[in-house]
Amino acid sequence: MPDVVVCVKQTVDVYQLKPHPETLAPQLSQAQPKNSDFDLNALEEAVRIKEKHGGRVVVITAGAEVKPLLVRECLAMGADEAYVFSHRDLARADGYVTSTVLSKMIEKKVGKWDLIICGEASLDEGAYQTGPMLAEIFNVPHVSYVNRLEYEDGVVKAWKTVEEGVAVVRCRTPAVLTVGLEINTPRLPSLLMIRAAQKKPLVELKPEDLGLNPEMLNPLAERQQVKALKTERRRKIFEGKPEELAEQLVETILAEGVVKK
């Protein structure tokens, strides 16, 4: 029966994010925190594996200010237990630090595992790096961009999105997989599942529990500045009856002069 670890990142909801009108910096405190989208696809896939093959699903979350309520959401979706490492230095974390911390959480708290499943990229950084870096640390194979998955007796068959179409690949566990939104639709937990999640273990960890020293939380890639991209568009708005709008739309398209008559 496979033990599956799912790495879940809490990020701001980038859809709500507005830049500061003058500095153009993102106003992070005004956007709600949420579980990063693809990480919930990862969790859903892990729970489906458990439903079919048994085993357990462990969620691990590391961040500057982890919200326990969001971790409970993961437990309500079907994870059995969760480990949390919340440390303010992680606000500056790069992929190196993040993968170091997650690997320590797995090593010290999860013990034996068969699969690590991550979202292919996070909602905020979108770097596609955590899964492959974890695989490198544990010296195991990884498969990114998985859109369909079959697990049987220590062998993973995965369909991954590549430029040419879909590559079907196979590897042995232990392995790391990263998934996007194509693989499934994450379930919405029922009230019963939400209530049951209150009793599941959610363990908060300290640096000493993980053998982490301050140096290990120091990023190799240091963020200097984040600024909104500005687009210069004419922003002309048309409103009215469908007939009028259709007429104006056709005129606007033809006025561009790119359509060959």
Place this chain on the structure above:
Amino acid sequence: MNVLVFGEKLEQLAGLTSFIATKLRPSTVYSAIFDEPKEQDVSVLGGAGADKVISLPSHIWAGGAAQAAAALSEVVKKLDLDLLAVYASKTGLEIAPRAARRLNAAYASESVSLETADGGLLASRLVLGGGYVSTVLLKTRPAVVSMKAVGETGAFSKKPAVEKFSLSVEAPGVELVEIVKPEASHVELEKAEVIVSVGRGFKKKEDLAMAEELGRLLGGELGCSRPISGDLKWLSEERHIGLSGKRVRPKLYIALGISGQVQHLVGMRDSRTVIAVNIDSNAPMAAESDYFFVGDIYKILPIAIQKLKEKLGR
């Protein structure tokens, strides 16, 4: 500075080699290939600014991303290089972070710019759904970046020597079973002058026929936001425009029923003119459009298509 450049396809490798050679002006640019390069490939890389071509065993490439990462890391270590730059194809984005971790190196994924600075290399990349630029200082030597940047490939006239690297790597393998190619014909959205793009405003797959017809009338290609190809699978992945799909820059981009999530915007932001039709005047697409039509695509499109047919005589 000495740099190793890798791209899985020759044009990607040459493009990124030229970008690095032009932008960073390193003393030596090495271009890596998992094969024995043909003479003409070597001359293409010379034209792109490569001083040396590193030839690596092709069986390593067949072993998957972990082995490729191990081999490239080995070259970086043996030649004592300052930077590994990997073309950010989907596979490149699997190799680069593994190599960075292996080298204990700072890494910037999908960088859009790169320059030397005090204390390391300064890379910028798009974050927060593609709406923001983050600047990061890569403080280690070596450092690793992945980029889609390409420079002019005929800008140099170097005659690089080929250096054969025979190395054995210890890294876990992934076995390729098969590649399933999509049934749809090859679409080159990147080269289209007109793109008609569809989003969640369409309620059924059959309704996309309206957008297809508009596209045909305008001589354009059909594109879409991620839910249409990903969740709903109404169109093939090769028509997906956005952060994890294609980046396009047509002369005319017509967004139909696309609200304008940041992940989509990053894929179409370089379009010359953007026209959008959306029922919601508060949709983020409004700020990203030159001409924004507030209305129901189901009412406007049939009339507009009829009018276009009359005007164009098609």
